[in-house]
Amino acid sequence: MKQVLLAAMLMGFTLTACTTKEDKQSKTENMTQNLNKPIPGTGGNKYVPYDERTGNESVVYFTRNLSAEGLIKAYEQVCGNICGKVGVKLHTGEQNGPNIIPREWVKSLLQKDLPEANIIETNTYYEGDRYTTEQHRKTLEVNGWTFCPVDIMDEEDTITLPVVGGKWFDKMAVGSHLTGYDAMVALTHFKGHTMGGFGGSNKNIGIGCADGRIGKAWIHTVKGSSDQWSISEEEFMERMTESTKATIDFFGKKVTYVNVMRNMSVSCDCEGLLAEPVVTPDVGILSSTDILAIDQACVDIIYAMTAEEHHDMVERIETRHGLRQLSYMKELGMGNNRYVLIDLDNGGKRITAAEAVIGLKPFVQK
Numbered sequence: 001m002k003q004v005l006l007a008a009m010l011m012g013f014t015l016t017a018c019t020t021k022e023d024k025q026s027k028t029e030n031m032t033q034n035l036n037k038p039i040p041g042t043g044g045n046k047y048v049p050y051d052e053r054t055g056n057e058s059v060v061y062f063t064r065n066l067s068a069e070g071l072i073k074a075y076e077q078v079c080g081n082i083c084g085k086v087g088v089k090l091h092t093g094e095q096n097g098p099n100i101i102p103r104e105w106v107k108s109l110l111q112k113d114l115p116e117a118n119i120i121e122t123n124t125y126y127e128g129d130r131y132t133t134e135q136h137r138k139t140l141e142v143n144g145w146t147f148c149p150v151d152i153m154d155e156e157d158t159i160t161l162p163v164v165g166g167k168w169f170d171k172m173a174v175g176s177h178l179t180g181y182d183a184m185v186a187l188t189h190f191k192g193h194t195m196g197g198f199g200g201s202n203k204n205i206g207i208g209c210a211d212g213r214i215g216k217a218w219i220h221t222v223k224g225s226s227d228q229w230s231i232s233e234e235e236f237m238e239r240m241t242e243s244t245k246a247t248i249d250f251f252g253k254k255v256t257y258v259n260v261m262r263n264m265s266v267s268c269d270c271e272g273l274l275a276e277p278v279v280t281p282d283v284g285i286l287s288s289t290d291i292l293a294i295d296q297a298c299v300d301i302i303y304a305m306t307a308e309e310h311h312d313m314v315e316r317i318e319t320r321h322g323l324r325q326l327s328y329m330k331e332l333g334m335g336n337n338r339y340v341l342i343d344l345d346n347g348g349k350r351i352t353a354a355e356a357v358i359g360l361k362p363f364v365q366k
Contacts, residue, residue: 038167040234041328044197044321047303047314050338050353058290058336060297062356063344066262066282068108071101073344074287075109075185078256081289084182087120087151089208091189091199094272095129095142098365099263101189103144110148114185119150122175123212124270125220126228131212153177154211161246165332168239172246173215183254184247186291190259190298192266192276192313195220195229195236197322198302199268200295201257202329206244219243237324245332248291257294258287261301263363266316280313281305281360292335296326300353309360 061077063070088110093100110117123136130136133155140150153175160171161178186201193199196207210216219239222230231239248255261283267275283301288294299317302310317323330337343351 040238041324041331042234043327044234044237044324045318047299047318047323048327048337050300053337055330055338056336057338057340058288058293059342060286060288060290060293060339061342061344062284062286062297062351064284064356065345066260066284068102068105070285071105071109071258071260072112074285075113075256075258077342077344078258078287078289079113079185081253082114082183082185082256083254085180086114086117086183086185087178087181088114088117088185088187089204090119090121090187091204091208091269092119092121092130092140092145092150093143093269095139097143097269097272097275099189099191099265099275099278100143100269101187101260101262103147106187107147109187117148117185118181119145119148120175120177120181120184120209121150121152122154122208122210122216123152125212125216126270128270129272151177153209154213158211158214161250163242163246164249166242166245168235169218169242169246172243173211173218174209174247175211178209178247179250181251184251184256186255186257188257188259189263189269190261191264191268192316193268193320193322194271195232195320196240196268196325197237197317197320198295198299198313198325200259200298200325201291202241202244202295202325205247205291206240206242209247210243215243233321234324237322238328241325241328241332241334244291244329245334248334253289256287256289257291258285259294259298260285261298264313266312276312278363278365281309281357281363283357283360288339290335290339292326292329292337293339295329296337297339297341297353299323299326301356304353304357305360309357
């Protein structure tokens with residue numbers, strides 16, 4: 001009996017020793033993984049005033065003319081390098097979404113300046129009206145995007161583009177048709193965003209060019225998580241921005257940006273008819289060849305509004321830590337957060353963001 005107990009004790013000791021060794025190895029591996037994991041930046045909820053920024057200035061053009069004519073005028077200031085086969089990256093919206101850029105404006109722009117261009121899009125990561133190519137095509141028809149070809153870039157496949165200098169990615173998965181284009185125009189409806197805080201050119205490209213199944217998952221979801229939206233705040237902003245960098249690096253100088261500050265709900269156009277009501281006044285249209293400068297100028301214009309005018313939008317930006325989009329673009333060398341704002345309505349006069357918002361009228365749903 002003593003021999004049996006002794007043997008059992010020895011076996012138990014051996015098993016305990018082995019388990020302890022495995023636990024230590026597992027803990028060591030986890031510690032190594034944690035040490036190697038990138039650390040998100042901070043400050044995404046802190047607005048940096050213009051006079052506290054450093055570096056060079058880029059040029060941003062501005063018009064208060066919210067019409068097809070205004071859109072054409074803004075685009076024509078920054079179209080010098082747009083040639084060859086052109087893709088116009090546009091958020092075409094969920095079915096009957098009320099806040100997207102008016103189709104007639106886009107039609108007028110393409111007919112005048114980009115008659116051979118395609119609108120380019122990708123399928124969504126969430127299940128909705130644009131989740132599959134078939135659903136997406138139906139939604140495009142419902143929303144009136146029928147006046148030119150619309151290329152759903154991940155309809156057939158996905159490819160990867162390198163992310164130079166990224167800390168979360170060394171490559172990003174995008175729709176396979178993207179590399180068939182020589183130039184890209186990012187035509188963006190500037191607004192709030194449920195996860196990004198705000199959606200400007202960075203969001204339009206970073207999320208909008210990533211394919212619907214792989215690239216968007218890399219940006220939004222912790223690997224192995226059951227929560228589809230498990231990445232947020234500064235880490236989400238950085239991942240999205242690295243995705244953008246992959247695309248604009250591919251196009252080099254043959255990419256330009258137009259942001260339309262109209263019908264600015266705190267919700268993205270992805271939410272369609274469920275978007276929060278618009279309470280922020282309409283402003284105008286901006287254009288630039290610098291992605292950071294144009295998104296920064298739009299954010300500065302929001303902050304330059306009165307407290308009543310910008311309360312909801314500022315709250316959405318700061319609670320989501322969306323300002324990290326701007327600081328990370330600068331860290332990655334994607335542009336300048338200082339700029340010369342050129343007033344196209346007044347002979348090219350240089351103005352400030354505060355001057356751009358003088359006399360804004362309360363938003364009225366049209």
